[in-house]
Amino acid sequence: MQRDSSLSQRDLAEQVGLSQNACWRRLQRLYATGVIKGSRASIDFEALGYDLTVIVMIRTRHHSKEWSEDFRKHVDRMPEVVDFYRIGGDWDYLIKVITKGMSGYDAFYQKLITNFDLATVTGYFSMEAIISNRAVDLMRMR
Numbered sequence: 001m002q003r004d005s006s007l008s009q010r011d012l013a014e015q016v017g018l019s020q021n022a023c024w025r026r027l028q029r030l031y032a033t034g035v036i037k038g039s040r041a042s043i044d045f046e047a048l049g050y051d052l053t054v055i056v057m058i059r060t061r062h063h064s065k066e067w068s069e070d071f072r073k074h075v076d077r078m079p080e081v082v083d084f085y086r087i088g089g090d091w092d093y094l095i096k097v098i099t100k101g102m103s104g105y106d107a108f109y110q111k112l113i114t115n116f117d118l119a120t121v122t123g124y125f126s127m128e129a130i131i132s133n134r135a136v137d138l139m140r141m142r
Contacts, residue, residue: 001036001039002135002136003135005039005040009023009024009027012027042133045098049100050098050099050100050104051100051101052098052099052100052101052102052104052105052125052126053096053097053098053125053126053129054096054097054099054105054108054123054124054125054126055094055095055096055097055123055124055126056093056094056095056096056097056112056121056122056123056124057091057093057094057120057121057122057123057124058091058092058093058094058095058118058120058121058122059090059091059092059118059119059120059121060092060093060117060118060119061117061119062117063092068086071093071116072084074112074115074116075093075095075112078108078111078112080097080098080099080104080108081095081096081097082096082097082098083095083096084096095112105123109121109123
């Protein structure tokens with residue numbers, strides 16, 4: 001399902017070696033327990049003109065719960081953000097941004113820093129996506 005969520009239940013059942021009813025019950029259980037969190041289409045952003053991917057690394061001097069919650073809400077309102085992580089190590093946050101060229105990134109950057117005291121903001125510009133949104137082979141990870 002990670003590779004193609006448009007499979008019919010019949011085709012899925014056939015691929016995993018279950019009856020259609022057993023497959024349906026298992027799917028319902030996976031949805032109910034939160035293992036499967038929905039399904040969606042994979043979009044080719046470049047085809048829509050969003051040709052620049054930037055990994056933004058952020059270091060901040062603020063670590064209070066209140067500041068962090070405000071910052072999360074601030075970043076969540078930015079439609080260019082496709083991934084957002086609080087991380088350990090030398091940096092505090094990692095944001096993956098999709099934009100239309102450098103001017104799009106500059107506009108994002110200006111919104112990002114408005115009203116937030118960020119110690120360091122560094123953008124790393126992707127030249128090529130080598131692996132992106134790969135389905136996880138859970139059988140091999142055991």
